[in-house]
Amino acid sequence: MAVHTLGWLAVLALVAGVATAFGYAPREVVQGNVQRIMYLHVPAVLTAYLAFGLVFLGSVGYLLTRRPGWDRLALAAAEPGVIFTGITIASGSIWGKPTWGTWWTWDARLTSVAILFVMYLGYLLLRGMIDDQERAARYCAVLGIVAALDVPLVHFSVYWWRTLHQPPSVLKPGAATMPPAILAALLVNVVAFTLLYFYFVAKRVRLLRAESEALA
Amino acid sequence: MADHWNFVAAAYGLAVVVLGGYWRRLVRKERELAALRRRA
Numbered sequence: 216m217a218v219h220t221l222g223w224l225a226v227l228a229l230v231a232g233v234a235t236a237f238g239y240a241p242r243e244v245v246q247g248n249v250q251r252i253m254y255l256h257v258p259a260v261l262t263a264y265l266a267f268g269l270v271f272l273g274s275v276g277y278l279l280t281r282r283p284g285w286d287r288l289a290l291a292a293a294e295p296g297v298i299f300t301g302i303t304i305a306s307g308s309i310w311g312k313p314t315w316g317t318w319w320t321w322d323a324r325l326t327s328v329a330i331l332f333v334m335y336l337g338y339l340l341l342r343g344m345i346d347d348q349e350r351a352a353r354y355c356a357v358l359g360i361v362a363a364l365d366v367p368l369v370h371f372s373v374y375w376w377r378t379l380h381q382p383p384s385v386l387k388p389g390a391a392t393m394p395p396a397i398l399a400a401l402l403v404n405v406v407a408f409t410l411l412y413f414y415f416v417a418k419r420v421r422l423l424r425a426e427s428e429a430l431a
Numbered sequence: 432m433a434d435h436w437n438f439v440a441a442a443y444g445l446a447v448v449v450l451g452g453y454w455r456r457l458v459r460k461e462r463e464l465a466a467l468r469r470r471a
Binding site for chain 2: 242247248249251252255256259294295298301302305306309310312313411415418419422425426429
């Protein structure tokens with residue numbers, strides 16, 4: 216029941232997110248309306264950060280305790296995390312074409328996100344490749360921890376290297392460098408994506424528990 | 432700069448398809464498990 220409620224909350228928040236992104240936030244002066252992709256791109260990457268933080272937590276928890284609940288959390292967190300990373304890459308590429316003049320460039324931010332995506336895709340593949348559940352959980356926990364180390368690299372890459380990608384406008388020291396209306400619309404969408412993510416995780420954890428009960 | 436609404440539609444459309452697809456996959460799995468439980 217709680218999962219169902221969370222789902223409806225996510226739907227309401229997503230409707231509010233779309234309304235603020237297209238109805239409340241003003242047209243950006245330099246980029247025009249194509250900048251509205253930001254209300255999808257930035258919440259997607261922040262949700263991916265959250266996802267891989269949870270994978271890290273679940274993986275460490277599993278290696279320390281060997282309780283299957285931690286492993287289920289890590290797997291349930293990773294799946295939508297890969298999806299949100301994919302959306303980040305695709306929306307960034309679509310945004311990049313009209314603004315940068317290219318779909319893709321091998322700059323530090325884009326490359327580190329691509330590596331993150333491939334590592335967690337590998338995480339999901341590895342899980343499917345090993346039949347022994349305990350061994351799969353152990354190997355995946357190690358990979359989940361190693362791959363999470365790429366998250367700070369992704370975030371700080373724009374400071375450490377010269378990149379085409381702009382530095383962060385939020386999640387940085389000091390105040391956000393954007394007009395209040397744009398920031399408000401962005402925050403509504405961040406909340407909506409976070410709710411949707413937790414809905415997916417809760418649903419997936421419930422499914423994984425039911426699957427293991429059915430197999431037992 | 433031109434508005435490039437087609438790029439905006441492509442980005443949001445893709446997100447809807449991918450997220451909707453994942454949600455449908457979870458719902459389908461849930462139904463399959465429920466059916467399996469009923470049979471057991």
